[in-house]
Amino acid sequence: MNPDTALNVHLNEPLAIGLSWHNRFAQLGPDFLTALPPQPLPAPYWVGRSAAVARELGLDAAWMASDELLNALSGNRALAGTQPLASVYSGHQFGVWAGQLGDGRALLLGETAGGLEVQLKGAGRTPYSRGGDGRAVLRSSIREFLCSEAMHGLGVPTSRALCVTGSDAPIYREEAETAAVVTRVAPSFIRFGHFEHFAYRNQLPQLQQLADYVIDRYYPACRTTDQFNGNPYAALLQAVSERTAKMVAHWQAVGFCHGVMNTDNMSILGLTIDYGPFQFLDGFDPAHICNHSDTQGRYAYQQQPNIAYWNLFCLGQALLPLIEEQELALAALESYKTAFPAALQDRMRAKLGLKEAVPGDLALIEAVLKLLAQDKVDYTIFWRRLSHWVADGQTEPVRDLFLNRPGLDAWLLQYSELLTHVNKGLAFDLMLKTNPKFVLRNHLGEQAIRAAKLKDFSGVHTLLALLEDPFAEHPGFESYADFPPDWASSIEISCSS
Numbered sequence: 001m002n003p004d005t006a007l008n009v010h011l012n013e014p015l016a017i018g019l020s021w022h023n024r025f026a027q028l029g030p031d032f033l034t035a036l037p038p039q040p041l042p043a044p045y046w047v048g049r050s051a052a053v054a055r056e057l058g059l060d061a062a063w064m065a066s067d068e069l070l071n072a073l074s075g076n077r078a079l080a081g082t083q084p085l086a087s088v089y090s091g092h093q094f095g096v097w098a099g100q101l102g103d104g105r106a107l108l109l110g111e112t113a114g115g116l117e118v119q120l121k122g123a124g125r126t127p128y129s130r131g132g133d134g135r136a137v138l139r140s141s142i143r144e145f146l147c148s149e150a151m152h153g154l155g156v157p158t159s160r161a162l163c164v165t166g167s168d169a170p171i172y173r174e175e176a177e178t179a180a181v182v183t184r185v186a187p188s189f190i191r192f193g194h195f196e197h198f199a200y201r202n203q204l205p206q207l208q209q210l211a212d213y214v215i216d217r218y219y220p221a222c223r224t225t226d227q228f229n230g231n232p233y234a235a236l237l238q239a240v241s242e243r244t245a246k247m248v249a250h251w252q253a254v255g256f257c258h259g260v261m262n263t264d265n266m267s268i269l270g271l272t273i274d275y276g277p278f279q280f281l282d283g284f285d286p287a288h289i290c291n292h293s294d295t296q297g298r299y300a301y302q303q304q305p306n307i308a309y310w311n312l313f314c315l316g317q318a319l320l321p322l323i324e325e326q327e328l329a330l331a332a333l334e335s336y337k338t339a340f341p342a343a344l345q346d347r348m349r350a351k352l353g354l355k356e357a358v359p360g361d362l363a364l365i366e367a368v369l370k371l372l373a374q375d376k377v378d379y380t381i382f383w384r385r386l387s388h389w390v391a392d393g394q395t396e397p398v399r400d401l402f403l404n405r406p407g408l409d410a411w412l413l414q415y416s417e418l419l420t421h422v423n424k425g426l427a428f429d430l431m432l433k434t435n436p437k438f439v440l441r442n443h444l445g446e447q448a449i450r451a452a453k454l455k456d457f458s459g460v461h462t463l464l465a466l467l468e469d470p471f472a473e474h475p476g477f478e479s480y481a482d483f484p485p486d487w488a489s490s491i492e493i494s495c496s497s
């Protein structure tokens with residue numbers, strides 16, 4: 001046997017990594033998915049790895065240093081016990097029905113004993129690739145990897161990312177780039193679009209099968225609801241509406257713009273998924289559009305709460321054949337209108353150091369957002385400096401951020417009056433745990449990507465370490481918490497990934 005053949009025999013043998021795999025999604029059957037193996041990625045290398053996600057999976061740390069797992073997560077070797085598959089979904093993109101989409105470049109490998117599903121994104125063509133190459137470029141893979149872990153560090157519900165592996169294999173977007181694979185992890189990757197798919201085709205048995213699967217696995221309390229005349233599907237719609245409301249409220253509070261809130265990018269579990277042209281706000285601009293392809297500003301920062309509701313409405317329409325009565329569906333959706341403002345108010349209060357409502361707090365929040373918007377004050381830096389102001393009373397670092405200093409002084413006066421009603425020490429503690437020092441600003445990602453293209457992955461590793469714990473001070477890394485450089489505003493991030 002020549003050495004090449006010997007290597008192939010070795011690689012063809014599935015790799016056992018000490019996890020027991022299930023795949024409940026695969027059991028839904030062929031109407032929901034196509035089983036197929038990943039496409040090999042030539043000569044892969046590690047770009048970034050999350051030890052925290054490996055631990056959550058129960059994956060022994062030694063595997064994360066091994067060439068065997070590197071190859072398996074790049075599509076070059078099967079993982080024993082997994083059943084790779086691409087799922088089919090449809091969706092509304094930019095407000096328009098887009099018809100069938102599906103996992104065009106992601107493969108679900110399976111589900112670990114702890115119920116976490118593992119997906120390879122960028123693992124090659126599937127029956128749902130619609131002319132795409134099934135690949136993901138290095139830059140967008142690094143962004144997804146870092147942002148997944150950054151959002152988790154901030155406490156925002158999100159899919160996670162175990163690692164990125166890269167290759168010198170060329171792929172073509174606007175220019176030649178290289179391919180990468182992100183290993184994503186979540187309890188489920190089911191999207192609103194999965195429901196829309198079967199509803200649009202009037203495949204009601206499959207629609208019900210999917211809804212029952214989601215309820216039984218993720219929302220069992222919907223079975224025993226005494227609301228909605230005991231209708232579990234209406235209860236599901238309400239539960240998803242509430243989770244989505246909480247997720248979007250958290251986005252708004254940390255200044256996160258998703259960029260492509262199409263219904264196929266909305267998780268049925270209220271997780272942030274499908275990181276593409278996302279951005280954390282630098283200067284506070286409610287009308288900010290982060291996606292260069294979003295010419296109308298449909299997904300601008302301030303639109304996100306309404307778009308989430310619009311998307312939930314699509315989900316409601318898809319579930320209507322199961323809910324049967326329109327009034328019940330509307331009543332279930334109604335919960336968003338109370339859950340969202342309540343969640344946002346809680347988050348904004350916490351940014352001010354308030355555990356609960358205090359008279360005048362909402363007016364104060366509204367007023368400060370107006371001041372921030374007027375001067376496009378750096379959102380993250382403002383809240384962090386305000387937190388320190390509560391402890392040390394040093395006004396200059398906060399004042400320096402504003403042009404309208406009389407306006408800021410007047411606001412600070414009102415805020416200090418309000419703080420007399422609470423324990424300042426506790427307020428400070430809460431603020432330091434609520435207002436991050438580090439967020440994944442575009443220019444930080446961009447710098448790490450530029451170095452990674454030259455095979456220097458240290459920027460990815462440094463950012464991961466900072467963003468996993470974004471509320472810590474991390475002395476020595478001040479520059480990562482600083483204002484964006486002038487060139488940051490010229491970074492254009494589009495859907496191309």
Ligand code: AMP
Binds near residue numbers: 103130134
């Ligand atoms: P996204 O905007 O990344 O959420 O993608 C929208 C749809 O296009 C999904 O169905 C993706 O699977 C698919 N898609 C995006 N990029 C590619 C690609 N390079 N190859 C195949 N399918 C893709």
Ligand code: MG
Binds near residue numbers: 264
């Ligand atoms: Mg998507």
